[in-house]
Amino acid sequence: MNSLMHFVMCSLAAAEEGAAATGFYARMGAFTDKLFLPLFGPINTMLAHFDSWAQWIAVCYFIGAWVWVAFILQKEYVNLSCPYKTGLADLRIWTLVAMTPTMFVYIYFN
Amino acid sequence: MQEHVSLMGIDVFIICTYLLGVFILGSFFAKYVKNAGDFFIAGKALPFWAIGMSIVVSDIGAMDFVAVGGSAYTHGIAVANFDWIGSMPAMVFAAFLFVPYFWRSGVFTIPEFLGRRYNTAVQVIHGSIWAVFMFTMLSLMLYVAADQIMHTILGWNVTATIILMAVITGVYTFAGGLSAIVMVDAVQLIVMFVGGIALLWLSMWEVGGWSALQEQVLAMGSEYQDHFTILLPHNTTSPYPWTGIVFGLGIVLSIAYMSGNQAVVQRTLGARSEWDAKAGMLFGGFLKAFIPLMVALPGLAALIIIPRVTGTMVEGDRAVPMMIGLMLPPGLKGLMFVALFAALMSSVDSTLNSTTTIWVTDIWGRGWKWIKGRDMDEREALIVGRIFTIVLIVAAVAMAKYIGQQESIYVLIQTALSLFQGPTLAILVLGILWQRTTRWGGLAGLVIGVAFCFMLNSSTKLFPSDDPFLFVAWWSFVFSLIVTVVVSLLTPPEPDEKIRGLVWAQVVQDAVVQETLSERVSE
Numbered sequence: 001m002n003s004l005m006h007f008v009m010c011s012l013a014a015a016e017e018g019a020a021a022t023g024f025y026a027r028m029g030a031f032t033d034k035l036f037l038p039l040f041g042p043i044n045t046m047l048a049h050f051d052s053w054a055q056w057i058a059v060c061y062f063i064g065a066w067v068w069v070a071f072i073l074q075k076e077y078v079n080l081s082c083p084y085k086t087g088l089a090d091l092r093i094w095t096l097v098a099m100t101p102t103m104f105v106y107i108y109f110n
Numbered sequence: 111m112q113e114h115v116s117l118m119g120i121d122v123f124i125i126c127t128y129l130l131g132v133f134i135l136g137s138f139f140a141k142y143v144k145n146a147g148d149f150f151i152a153g154k155a156l157p158f159w160a161i162g163m164s165i166v167v168s169d170i171g172a173m174d175f176v177a178v179g180g181s182a183y184t185h186g187i188a189v190a191n192f193d194w195i196g197s198m199p200a201m202v203f204a205a206f207l208f209v210p211y212f213w214r215s216g217v218f219t220i221p222e223f224l225g226r227r228y229n230t231a232v233q234v235i236h237g238s239i240w241a242v243f244m245f246t247m248l249s250l251m252l253y254v255a256a257d258q259i260m261h262t263i264l265g266w267n268v269t270a271t272i273i274l275m276a277v278i279t280g281v282y283t284f285a286g287g288l289s290a291i292v293m294v295d296a297v298q299l300i301v302m303f304v305g306g307i308a309l310l311w312l313s314m315w316e317v318g319g320w321s322a323l324q325e326q327v328l329a330m331g332s333e334y335q336d337h338f339t340i341l342l343p344h345n346t347t348s349p350y351p352w353t354g355i356v357f358g359l360g361i362v363l364s365i366a367y368m369s370g371n372q373a374v375v376q377r378t379l380g381a382r383s384e385w386d387a388k389a390g391m392l393f394g395g396f397l398k399a400f401i402p403l404m405v406a407l408p409g410l411a412a413l414i415i416i417p418r419v420t421g422t423m424v425e426g427d428r429a430v431p432m433m434i435g436l437m438l439p440p441g442l443k444g445l446m447f448v449a450l451f452a453a454l455m456s457s458v459d460s461t462l463n464s465t466t467t468i469w470v471t472d473i474w475g476r477g478w479k480w481i482k483g484r485d486m487d488e489r490e491a492l493i494v495g496r497i498f499t500i501v502l503i504v505a506a507v508a509m510a511k512y513i514g515q516q517e518s519i520y521v522l523i524q525t526a527l528s529l530f531q532g533p534t535l536a537i538l539v540l541g542i543l544w545q546r547t548t549r550w551g552g553l554a555g556l557v558i559g560v561a562f563c564f565m566l567n568s569s570t571k572l573f574p575s576d577d578p579f580l581f582v583a584w585w586s587f588v589f590s591l592i593v594t595v596v597v598s599l600l601t602p603p604e605p606d607e608k609i610r611g612l613v614w615a616q617v618v619q620d621a622v623v624q625e626t627l628s629e630r631v632s633e
Contacts, residue, residue: 029568040572047344047353054341054352058195061360065199069206078206081383091388095202098396102198105399109187109340 058106062099069095115263115435121444128301128448129278132294132455136282139290146491149287150467151218152380156292161377161390164295166397167302168373168460170405172255172453175306178402179409179430186337187410188350190402194340195355198395200364205391207614208369209378211542213387214617218379220370220538221472227541227612228549230476237472239530240372244465246513248458248506252276253514255454263431264447272510275451279459280503284496288380291459298452299397305442305449306404312437313411326414337410345574354580362587363580366535372464408433462506466498474498529567532586533559540594545613551598559590 050057069078070092078091087093117125143149181189212218221240225233256271282290317323327337336342341352368374368391381387412429416422419436434446470486474494478486486494536559537552563586566572573581611617 025568028565029570032565032569033571036566036569036572044344044574051343051352054343054356058341058352058356058360061195061199061356065202069202073206077210078388080210080385082385083383089385089389091205091385091392094389094392098392098399099198099202101396101399102194105190105194106340109338 055106059103062103062106066095066099115431115443117264117444117447118440120441121447124441124444125448125451128451129274132297133278133282135297136278136290136294136459137285139282139286139293142289143285143287143492145488146486146495147488148289149492149495150463150470151376152288152292154380155289155382156377156380156386156390157382158386158389158393160292160296161381161386162393162395162397163299164292164377164456164460165374165390165394166401167295167299167452167456168377169398169457170302170401170453171251171457172259172450173251174401175405175450175453176259176427176430178405179412179433180425180427182406182409183412183429185348185350186334187340187402187406188336188342188348188355190406191340191350191355191359193398193401195360196364197368197398199360200368201391201395201398203365204368204374204378205388208375208542209387209391210384211614211617212375212379213381213384218376219372219468219471220375221468223612224538224541225472225476227547227609228537228552232552233472234476236534237468241465241468241473244372244461244468245502245506248461248465248502249510249513251454251457251461252506253510255450256510257514258427259431259450259454263434269511272507275454275458276503276507279455279462280499283459283462283503284499287495288376288463291456291463292377292380294459295456298456301445301452302449303400303404305446305452306401308442309408309433309437309446310404312442313408313415313433316437317411317414323411323414327410330413334413337413347574347576349575349577349579351575351580354575354578354584358580358582358584362532362535362583366531366538369538370534372468373460376464376467405430462499462503465502466495469498469502470495529560529563529586530556532563532583533590536587536590537594540591540598541612542614544595544598545609545615546598546603547594548598548601548604550601551594551596554597555590555594558593559586562586562589 075090075092079089082089082091142153147153178189178192212223219237221233221237224236252272252275253268256266256268256275260266260271261268282294314320314323317326324338327334336346336348341355342348342350344351344353378387378390381390409429412433415436416424416429416432420432424432434443438446470491475486475491533556537547537555540547540555541552563582566582566585567579569578572578575581
């Protein structure tokens, strides 16, 4: 994933640099700015107001994913073809356990 | 300070023993490969733990140790988001949305799904883009690891290193297929964890522990104040603002990666049961949570250790290699290089096998059917798969230096692929979840979405970040969703018989469809 992101970032940056030299990309950029700035300007302003909520929005994303698995999907669907009889093989529990270290990170670091 | 890290006799012994062991272990699985199913999806016999370990180790390349450590050194802990919020939620959605779907619909690749849901042209185009992308990645992995790690750190010859890696991985991938790859990956993950934890533990010991590291880095000045902030403000000029991380990475790019990456999908298809496939994804997500500790934290510790020893700061990408040279004693140094080899080889073998699968299933297989009027049988597919494995690894070695040194080629391909991520995820999700999606809706969503992505990427003022690729991914996804829905509603619905068994609700709930699919899969 990191490798992919690294290359995506490099390629997008390179595309901007290369295209800037042609002039076409710069003209398209100016056109795009003019066209979409009235839309994205207010969105950026609004999102900046939620900075203090960022940590909890991230945590809620994890919780939402777990709620989807644990309460919205059927138990039979989640654990279909489970070869073990023990309750510890319930993937709803696995989901919570697997997410816990990452959720802890987002609670700890901000 | 010396230019290259010197290895002692015990380090060389550990590296040679490891490479030989991997070669023998991988080749051992050749006796289990009797047909194409054994070669491509391991005869559907993989347990969850092997799937999870293999997904993680395939995802972490040798360059991650260097590049992620370097990014942590330069930008701080925010880079770790790619393995935290950029992995776990996406793996949950993949486990319970996409994996059961692929298992039950009898689809082996994403392009194959798009071909059945939309048309053959979409399958061939999408398959070709991924095949070319993965082949380029294969060449790049070999070149970059050989040049920027083995040559830069150890002074090894680049060409000889590329050939050595290609021969070892190529032979066991050719002989043992997915079974060999996954089992070797499991061993390689353990080696990576041992090497990574050794570097982490010694780094933390040297700086005096976690609290001391925080205090010392924060005392370095205002430019280091965000080094321990994982979610940066929306208006930061860093590439990692929280809005981009949560929406662009957490919702779009990570899900596109986990559901569209053939290397991931293929491991779950090789599971011995649907439960193992889902559990493997969850286990992999759990293991991934610990990766940043091994690759990012040593990069942060380098901020303190390197100036203390050398009296100067270095470039980000030099941080971790210098830490290896400075921190690790003989023996552990060899183990760390084995970990780097493991990271490289696991990425190469996975990419090689997955690229072969796409070539055989979505490109060669379509051409075969068009010319001969029938699908390949199991034996023919196995022979073609093995031939493609050889051709691809030889071509990757031959092209490695050229592609690695001609930046424009891979930049062009990577740019094209990155522009496709948001729109492709939009039509994939709607195609699976919404029965009313039409071929015209999908086509419009893809084409107009990519054009919109290209426009957003040209902008310099729409987003506060200097490198707003996360925002571009998010908004192109949203835009493509809207376009696909609107055009689908304006065009005639697809006939029921065309999409039967291709919509998630039917695949997981409809008993009649299930029965039909079971018959299709058993054929």
